[in-house]
Amino acid sequence: MRKIIVGMGTCGLSAGAREVHQTIAELLAQGAAGPQGAELSITSCLGMCYREPLVEVREDGGRIIYGEVKPDRARDIVEKHLKGGQVITEWVVYSEDAAGNVGGSEKDFLALQKRIVLRNCGVINPESLEEYEAAGGYRALRQALFEMTPDGIIAEVKASGLRGRGGAGFPTGQKWSFAAANAGPVKYVVCNADEGDPGAFMDRSVLEGDPHAVLEGMIICGRAIGSSFGYIYCRAEYPLAIKRLNTAIADARRKGYLGKDILGSGHDFDIKIKQGAGAFVCGEETALFASIEGERGMPRLRPPFPAEKGLWQKPTNNNNVETYANIPWILVNGAPAYAAFGTEKSRGTKVFALAGSVNRGGLAEVPMGTTINQLVFGIGGGIKGGRKFKGVQMGGPSGGCIPHHLGETPVDFENIPKTGAIMGSGGMIVMDETTCMVDIARFFLNFTQDESCGKCTFCRIGTLRMLEILERITRGEGALDDVAKLQSLSAQIKEASLCGLGQTAPNPVLTTLRYFMGECLEHINHKKCPAKSCALLVAYRIDPAKCTGCTLCARNCASNAIRGKVKELHVVDDVLCIKCGKCITSCTFGAVYKD
């Protein structure tokens, strides 16, 4: 049976996939697809967020994916393609025939990728256990239960070279062996799905697109370390991910993959979902445990490490969503197949969330060691609006900005930390010449300052002092010794904070000072923002081509600095202007700009 599949991940839904799904359902019910008919199905994110909503037609072993499908396009696809057998080539973003020939306008986006974690995302229906099984799902679990010993599983994971995908890159096999070595009987497997880094959405897509892969990885981990209970700690901001996880858990229980005596092996394992309540620090494992226990999510001192005393003071293994999603593939295909990808010390692949000023924003999974330029220009298709590439921000509030001249840096656990940024969980924000780096540093510090749990003095107060200095600089009130103050505060905060949040909080500032010192000094010495971003350091101008003379800006101006008559060009008087920005926000024609 041919299938017509609508991409219903969060990004697809916010682009209007639900309407498209409904339109197609109505058309199919009316028999508009012709005598052959078609089955309507859903899938999740394929990673091409920039062309959502996506609709795929799958027949005769081939796939044809249409992009930017609104209800009227959906109507055409049903009528012309399904009924008439005519492919509408100009809307095709990606196509693949039975012989493996690929085509479509966005084929480059997928060509450079190697999809292991995302193997099923955008391919199978995430709400169907049967489709996951048909794609080879739960084969690894059978292998782990009946063909391998717990030690054998750990040895295999070790041999694959898999390292924690949450950001720190601790070898997964080793972590498991620590938890396995500690005596039970009660141990826990925890999956960290508290993806709080603003600008990263890999875990969300995996949970929405392939929830069973994460469950399977966790059950295998439970078998390896001798645990019979797991928690998934998921952000409450991801309602769709939680819904699909719940469906997946119920289905897995029904089929005997979860619960008592899994598949008759004698091994028990069950999983419970805990919803986070919105605290960035809960991504730190000891804070996460505190939150599951119902406390304020504050980190604890380590050691004792979680492998010894974790959740409820019991031995616990905690990994990221992406790490668990790798496990089934590794067991089925073997450690050497996984280790064949990537670099010597960073094996396998990594999923990145490309966003910001990049033409093709979305999810991309590439072998470790792919360079930043390959990601930004090869997969991302270059910078939006033909502007100049300035740098990428990696690792979110714990990471830093890597300037464009280091674009040839391979992305792996060895080379990225050398730049001062961190691998992080995979958020990669591309920035162009209109982004002010001082402002970016201020932005991240504002975030960490707000999210600091307040336990450690240096993190609680030090970040606030740093934020005040950065705000001063962006207002044009910076002094030369501010740079030295920022550096010494950074060193102290790194030294005197208990958890990863504080220890890495100064990174965005340090990389800005390291690579963009010129821009910073320009703010301090000349009171100018080269990127024309900081509101108080620019002049406001009105574009004669766009101004209609509606007088709205002049009426909203707090200091009567805008002159002009009705239906005539308006002009800003720099002497009177207090740079409040009201003119920009009030103009309905986008005629006011910063210069």
Add this chain to the structure above:
Amino acid sequence: MANETKGADFTYRLWRYNGAQGELIPLLQSAQEHFGYIPRRAIKYISGVTNIPESSVYGVITFYNQFRLQPMGEHVIRLCVGTACHVSGAKLLVDTVIDELGIEVGGTTEDGVFTLFTVACLGCCSLAPVMMVDEETHGRLTPAAARKIIRAMRRRAKEQKPPAKVGSGEI
């Protein structure tokens, strides 16, 4: 209807509570779902059932961003100020919406129609800048487009009737 189920869920959860550890946050979440915020009396109920002191319950509430101690407006506007939205002009959008509604971030309009929040990331980074109104996400916004959306909603709210009692309904 939906509200009744949610209320039932909250009382059911309280009634079912058997002293299991780690139930405080789920209880608070269901209280917030039921009342739209966490009223003083909910803190009392929870404290009474779980034997966790009211002060500790309050401490947990104020630690997490999700929990509200004030009722919210009929419509909740969440402006994304994540990294991708930030570099795509979220600041301008926030200023515009603040100007349009005449309230600060975290505030509720006098007529009880809108509550405005900013959030760190909605996860629709490729559609930046993004604004979420209730459950609906609007992407690739300009200040003018944001004003238009809000004005349309305000008109609809006025036409319908005087707004429902604040904080009694769903979030």
